[in-house]
Amino acid sequence: MRSQCHDCGIEILLSDALRAQEIFSDEEPCGDAHGRIRQAFEILCLVNLLRGLARTENGRTALCRIAFVLDGPLAAFSTIAVLQPGVLGELHRIDRLLSPGRLLVMSAVKTGTFVQHFSELDEAPAPDSRIPRGTAFLPDDDYIRxxxxxxxxxxxxxxxxxxxxxxxxxxxxxxxxxxxxxxxxAELPLTNQPRPAVLNEAIATADRLGVGLHEFLPLRRAHAKAAIPLRIGTAIIESLARPR
Incomplete structure (x- = not known):
């Protein structure tokens, strides 16, 4: 993917904007670097999918009826944090093409400090004593800090x-x-904004998908059924990449 610098006109690559080369190290494993690059492409794929649907009336109708669910935080960490302002702006632009507040983009978070905190909070001094069943909580910035x-x-x-x-x-x-x-x-910080319009839809979607206890078990089963076998998939990719 290529573009041009707005100031000098020199051709630049996507890796330059993401500063991907800064993540790699000759002395350390490349797992973190690989994860960041993969995360960047996941975010870009989501945005481009939303863009494509938003171009037509039928697509915009579909956007109002579909929940877009990712795995992991809705965030861009490390050097790819440069994507965050653009993602916020594009989500806002697409949402305005619909009934404002109706675009549902969410994700499941299975590990990390938030999961650990609320798991410990819910289990002591007794289960359900601090977080009653049938409740939802949007922690604000003060609570988080x-x-x-x-x-x-x-x-x-x-x-x-x-x-x-x-x-x-x-x-x-x-x-x-x-x-x-x-x-x-919504204006930043998001954690201090009123309740989102799609909150109930997000909760219902997450509950049906089994986010949490089963960690997207229905989606995993669906992907397993729909996945292309490794050998066939490799042959298809090689045929597409082969010069003609």
Whole structure:
């Protein structure tokens, strides 16, 4: 993917904008670097999918009826944090083409400080004593800084990395759901904004997908059925890449 510098006109590559080369190290494993690059492409794929659907009336109708669910935080960390402002702007632009506030983009968070904090909070002194069943909680910046992640700067939590806000749900059957929920058009910090219009839809979607206890088990089964076998998939890719 190529573009041009707005200032000098020199051709630049996508890797230059993401500063991908800075993540790699000759002395350390490349797992983190690979994860960041993969995360960047996941975000770009989501945005381009939304863009494609938003171009037509039928696509915009579909956008109002589809929940877009990712795995992991709605955020861009490390050097790829440069994507975050553009993602926020594009989600806002697409949401305005619909009924404002109806674009549902969310994700499931299965590990990390938020999951650990609310798991410990829910289990002591007794299960369900602090987080009753059938409740949802949108932690604001003050709660996050006082109880989960200590404040080290004057910036609100997630100001330059997240394009979604944390959401904790305790279903009526006792399942804990840890989600991130986009809120297009809301001013930063997202954690201090009012309740999102699609909150109920997000909770219902996460509950049906088995986010949390079963960690997207229905989606994993669907992917297993739909996946192209390795050998056939390799042959297809090689045939597409072969010069003609």
């Amino acid at each position: 006082e109880n989960i992640i200590a404040r080290t700067t004057d910036q609100p939590w997630g100001q330059i990395t997240y394009f979604g806000r944390p959401l904790v749900v305790k279903t009526r059957d006792g399942q804990r759901l840890f989600l991130n929920l986009a809120q297009p058009g």
